[in-house]
Structures are given as C-alpha cells and as structure tokens.
Amino acid sequence: MERERTPRKIIEKGIRHHLGGLSLSNTVILLDYLGVDWSRVAVYNRIQKADIQPADGDNPDRVAVDQKAIRFNDEQYWLYAAVDPQTNRILPSGLFPTYTISIAREFLTELAEKHDIENAVFLVDVADDLIGGLRREGYSYRVEQHGFRNAVEHVFREVERRNHLFSNCFSHVDPPTAET
Template identity: 55%
Template sequence: MPKIARLNGSIDQIDLEFVEREATPRFLMKLSIQLHLAGLSLSNTVSILEIFGVERARSTVHNWVHKADLQPEDGQSPDHVAVDETVIRLNDEQYWLYAAVDPKANKLLHTKLEPTRTSVISRAFFAELREKHDVDDAVFLIDGAPQLKDACSRHGLDFRYERHGNRNSVERVFREVKRRTSSFSNCFSNANADTADDWLRSFSFAWNQLI
C-alpha cells in the first residue's frame, strides 16, 4: 500500500500545463510519464497505452516526459549530503554527471550534466545546490576528488572523506542511471546534452517518489 500511495502521489504532482490540444486522456499521459521514469522503456510504455485503446509513438511519450519539466522538490534541509560525479556516455561523447544525495532519506537533491569536470564547474554545482536547498550546516561526504574538496572549501562547507558508508546512496543512484542509459538506448542516443540533463532531473523526481 505505501508504494501505491507514493505512485499515486507522484502522478498527482505531474503538471500538464504544457498540453494545448491532446486527444490522450490526461491520466494516461501522467501514467505514461511515471511508468517510463520508473523504469519502463518507451516501447513498453507505448504497449501499456495500447491496452487502453490509445496508440501513440515512442517519440510522443518522450516529448511528454520532457515537457512536463519534472525535478526534485526544493527546500530540503539534510544533515548530510553525499556528492559525487561519474562518467555518462551521450552518443559517442563523454559527459560528467554531478549528483547530490540526502543519504538519510536516499533522495536526490540536485543533478547536473557537464561536458567535463573542473574546479569551476564543481563550485557552480555547489552554488546551485545551496540555492535550492538549506545545506549550509550539512556535512558533505566526498571521495577525495580535489575539485569537490575545492568547491566545499570555497563555499565554506563542512566536509569529510568517505568512500563507503553513507556515500553508498549516491552510488546506488549512479548504478540505476547507468542501467537505464545502457538498457534503453532511446534515452541518450541521438539526444543533445540539454535533453539528457532534462531527463536526469525528471529521473530524480521519479526516484524520490518511488524509493
């Protein structure tokens, strides 16, 4: 029952203000968005719609997901924040996914996809995180990457090195993102960086609702 309640709650939070003229019932649009973000491929999501007598292209569901502009809720106040970066393949190019996770709640706080990793980019990520959430008194858990240490120091944030323990929460997120991007080639193939960044924010929304 709790998982069903979270699913219903996340569907209610999906805003369809972008819809002008759409023949698909709004509940089915929201269900399609949620199912895809929860792990269903676009092809299988379209098959679910067909059960309800609605035929839509995979690209249509893909557009619904991106136009919904979903992202994690702002204003969180975690005691600890696990921060890390990992390589993401976008077509034939390498990008870096930055992620901040509340390890106690196992919820994503912020993500950002960048073409490289530098101290300047890391500082900007932390600046965005501080704008979205109340994290100035939190302890940041990092793995010793110099650019993350520099960003914490520049922002005057308390941090400590931790390779396991509470940092496992961000590793679980990375594993799921990589599983999705490798299993569902239609996610990041033939997509630009802005589209991928968009999808990652939407994924963060769904992750927080369904964990």
C-alpha cells in the same frame, strides 16, 4: 455491483507515510494492515494523482556528493549529483562537459539555492574537483568511501543503467535532451 471506495483518511495516511520515507512495498503492507488491498502500482498512481511532493528547502545534516563520467553519442560528460543519505532523496544534479573545481562550485551554488546546506557535512570520495569546490565555498566535508556515501553510489548505478538503456534506444538525442 457497487464499487467499494477507500476512505480518504486511509489514502492520506498512506501518502503521508510514503512521502515520509516509507517504500512503496512497505506502504502496501501498511495499507493491508489497515484493510486496504492495493498493489504497489495502485499506491504509486494514487500518489501521482495527489500531486503532492515533499517540501523543498530541506536542510539535511549530511549530503553525499559525487561526479561520474557518462557517455552520450561517443561523447563524455560528467554527471554531478547530491543525495540526502538519510532519506535517499536525490537533490539537484547536473550534466557538464568536463569536471573542474569551478564546475563543482557551480554545482554547489545550484544546490545551495534549492536547499539549506549551510551547516551540512558533505560526504565525498577522493574527487579533487569536489573537494576543491567545497573548500573554496567554505563547506564542511569528510572523505568517506562507504557508509552514508553509498546513497549516492546507488543513484549512480541506477543512472548508469538508465543511461545505457536510453543510449541504446535514442542514440541520436542531443545532450540537453539527455540531461532532461
């Protein structure tokens, strides 16, 4: 029995569409339309095997930022995260022992090193430390509770879920390992 190989152009098209923002499920539908019967797992594995990532240095026009208290081994830390709400792509995040304006500035500096955010409008909730950091760094921001800022809230819900599972299984792990 001879194995039927998927044409390279169709594989490349599926990978390009997924990296362009198409979900795994929708990529499967696209490939099915092109005559390829792959599961979501098969698409995911093929993308991982290709080892292609979107180009860094993106310049999003909006960035949703927030911080959230999380617990490891009965100690509280603050997770700062940024998300491009148009692509739901997670930009840099960081785990800090407390939250202050200077820590928010440190987080924003790291973000600026990796992405062109000079002209971006930052979407924040009423987090005083982030607002203070954005003001001191000279960035534009808008206080927004819903809408595009929901992207970062989805990320935090998933992080909380994974953190809960992680802490149940690996309660002995130190914070640097947990951050990784």
